[in-house]
Amino acid sequence: MSLLEVSDLHVRVADREILNGVNLEVNPGEIHAIMGPNGSGKSTLTNTIAGQEGYIVENGDLRLNGTNLVELEPEERSYAGLFLAFQYPVEIPGVTNMEFLKTAVDSHRKQRGETALSSVEFIKNMRALVTKLDFNPEFLKRGVNESFSGGEKKRNEILQMLCLDPKVALLDETDSGLDIDALQVVAKGINEFRNSNNAVVLVTHYQRLLNHVVPDYVHVLLNGTIVKSGDASLALDLERNGYAWLEQDNSP
Amino acid sequence: MISQPVKIAPWLDAKQIEQTIKNTRLPQPRKDPWKYTSVKQVLERLDNPFDETNELPAQNGSGVIIGDFGAPKISSLARKHVNQIANNSNNVLASLNLLRAQQGYAIVSSECSDSATPVAQIPASDSCERILIVVQEHANLEIIEHTSGGNRVIECLILPGGQLVHRRIQPVTTHVEYNSLTVNVMENSSYKMMQYSVGARLRRNDIVINIEGEGAKVDVTGGWKLADTSHLDTQLAVNHRAKGATSQQKFHGVVGDSARAIFNGRIYIARNAPKTDAHLQNKNIATSDGAAIFTKPELEIYADDVACSHGATSGQLDEQQIFYLRTRGIPDDRSRELILDGFLAEIVEHEEGARVLGIEPRKVGGR
Numbered sequence: 361m362s363l364l365e366v367s368d369l370h371v372r373v374a375d376r377e378i379l380n381g382v383n384l385e386v387n388p389g390e391i392h393a394i395m396g397p398n399g400s401g402k403s404t405l406t407n408t409i410a411g412q413e414g415y416i417v418e419n420g421d422l423r424l425n426g427t428n429l430v431e432l433e434p435e436e437r438s439y440a441g442l443f444l445a446f447q448y449p450v451e452i453p454g455v456t457n458m459e460f461l462k463t464a465v466d467s468h469r470k471q472r473g474e475t476a477l478s479s480v481e482f483i484k485n486m487r488a489l490v491t492k493l494d495f496n497p498e499f500l501k502r503g504v505n506e507s508f509s510g511g512e513k514k515r516n517e518i519l520q521m522l523c524l525d526p527k528v529a530l531l532d533e534t535d536s537g538l539d540i541d542a543l544q545v546v547a548k549g550i551n552e553f554r555n556s557n558n559a560v561v562l563v564t565h566y567q568r569l570l571n572h573v574v575p576d577y578v579h580v581l582l583n584g585t586i587v588k589s590g591d592a593s594l595a596l597d598l599e600r601n602g603y604a605w606l607e608q609d610n611s612p
Numbered sequence: 613m614i615s616q617p618v619k620i621a622p623w624l625d626a627k628q629i630e631q632t633i634k635n636t637r638l639p640q641p642r643k644d645p646w647k648y649t650s651v652k653q654v655l656e657r658l659d660n661p662f663d664e665t666n667e668l669p670a671q672n673g674s675g676v677i678i679g680d681f682g683a684p685k686i687s688s689l690a691r692k693h694v695n696q697i698a699n700n701s702n703n704v705l706a707s708l709n710l711l712r713a714q715q716g717y718a719i720v721s722s723e724c725s726d727s728a729t730p731v732a733q734i735p736a737s738d739s740c741e742r743i744l745i746v747v748q749e750h751a752n753l754e755i756i757e758h759t760s761g762g763n764r765v766i767e768c769l770i771l772p773g774g775q776l777v778h779r780r781i782q783p784v785t786t787h788v789e790y791n792s793l794t795v796n797v798m799e800n801s802s803y804k805m806m807q808y809s810v811g812a813r814l815r816r817n818d819i820v821i822n823i824e825g826e827g828a829k830v831d832v833t834g835g836w837k838l839a840d841t842s843h844l845d846t847q848l849a850v851n852h853r854a855k856g857a858t859s860q861q862k863f864h865g866v867v868g869d870s871a872r873a874i875f876n877g878r879i880y881i882a883r884n885a886p887k888t889d890a891h892l893q894n895k896n897i898a899t900s901d902g903a904a905i906f907t908k909p910e911l912e913i914y915a916d917d918v919a920c921s922h923g924a925t926s927g928q929l930d931e932q933q934i935f936y937l938r939t940r941g942i943p944d945d946r947s948r949e950l951i952l953d954g955f956l957a958e959i960v961e962h963e964e965g966a967r968v969l970g971i972e973p974r975k976v977g978g979r
Contacts, residue, residue: 460950
């Protein structure tokens with residue numbers, strides 16, 4: 361069974377149809393990249409999968425490991441094994457990163473019928489993870505994303521992903537606004553995360569991240585549908601030639 | 613010859629104070645600074661008998677003297693400052709408090725205490741009290757105050773180089789409560805106040821801080837979490853009357869059910885107070901449709917070369933923050949709780965403050 365299955369997905373935001381029939385099948389162990397110009401529907405796709413309010417599924421199906429996501433609350437989608445790394449991670453002042461991560465991990469454990477980890481145990485695990493990713497341990501004591509730089513915010517998304525160990529990680533423009541060093545740290549985190557039982561979907565503008573995390577499939581989203589799929593070489597073609605040649609082929 | 617001495621301050625003439633009250637305009641209902649809080653209810657509470665007088669607070673270690681206004685080492689300070697600090701010509705409520713007070717006492721720090729900062733408790737009381745606090749030159753003092761439905765007027769003087777930390781804890785009360793606090797801050801002294809409040813039938817806090825000496829530092833933070841039909845009104849005025857002083861005011865409030873929160877924060881910078889650095893901020897989150905928030909920051913500047921800012925906001929919980937937490941598996945209600953607790957944790961520095969606001973103590977010092 362595929363891990364993530366998007367079939368004929370039509371999504372409306374307010375009175376505008378943004379996605380009109382997206383199909384995507386992601387199997388265990390795979391890395392997919394979804395590319396497309398601004399306004400093609402990339403963020404609509406990720407927000408819809410994560411369960412953001414206001415994204416109305418008009419038609420089609422959305423399954424994670426066989427579970428139908430459409431009717432599930434965002435937290436239930438998380439329990440089902442979905443993770444969304446935000447394009448713009450949200451600041452939560454006054455709540456420390458450590459407290460936030462522990463609350464999230466404990467919520468997942470509770471859902472699985474497991475007891476909460478002791479603070480000592482949790483802190484020990486987190487310290488180990490942070491060291492492995494070359495993050496400053498001070499990171500954990502700060503308010504969630506509060507006055508974090510762009511790069512720090514994206515690293516924090518990767519940290520959460522590793523902490524929650526989802527089946528499918530959806531990374532929305534995680535590479536945008538990163539300098540080379542931060543990009544490498546993020547890539548290292550993704551490579552650390554991936555294994556033969558989970559899957560990664562990278563939503564991106566650029567080919568840059570794909571030098572460090574090589575996708576098995578590249579899809580081009582244009583005007584709310586996937587117009588072309590291919591292997592990693594498609595990303596290089598797009599980098600060289602842009603999207604215009606596809607738009608001509610697929611003008612409505 | 614005093615014909616009718618004031619009970620707690622016999623060197624003062626009650627007749628004369630009554631005359632002053634008669635000559636002063638009483639606070640006008642439904643007008644600033646009593647626009648949203650009934651001054652009538654506060655006056656009624658003063659006219660009705662309060663409970664028994666409470667014991668004097670226990671003396672806690674060395675470096676501080678606590679006693680009534682006639683006590684040795686206190687009486688001369690009391691004669692000099694009681695009813696002088698709280699600008700008695702205008703503060704009718706403070707004058708009325710003086711006439712009705714069942715208890716009056718002073719907390720005085722010793723001069724030049726080198727040892728650890730002495731701590732004095734002002735216990736909860738639902739009586740009518742008058743308190744004088746004096747921090748001697750270069751002395752340190754910490755005050756932990758609890759309020760509970762009384763009428764309390766505090767006058768406080770921090771002499772040059774003195775440092776006072778004042779924590780005020782305001783738990784739930786079913787009474788009408790009035791607190792008036794006036795602090796005169798002298799040269800190079802510092803006053804740090806933290807006020808944490810939860811519900812009350814009616815609670816009014818009048819706070820006036822007068823910066824009278826160069827280089828003084830004032831830092832006031834406060835937080836409230838109100839539910840049911842609670843009513844909290846905080847009127848804060850910081851008057852910069854000397855140059856080169858800094859003041860920082862930061863208040864965060866969470867208002868739910870049909871509670872009401874009123875905040876009026878005013879910074880006044882006199883002509884003779886250049887190089888002032890003063891900032892005031894009040895943020896509120898309403899968690900229900902019935903909650904009401906009235907907040908107003910005011911800035912009045914007559915000096916050049918000052919750095920000032922002020923701002924007030926009231927809004928609802930940020931849906932994007934909630935969504936973010938939920939995508940991490942944190943249920944909706946827990947997400948809201950976490951965000952609100954964090955919002956309050958930003959202004960909480962002490963465990964006792966965290967406890968009264970009902971947030972997890974482990975968050976203390978979280979940022």
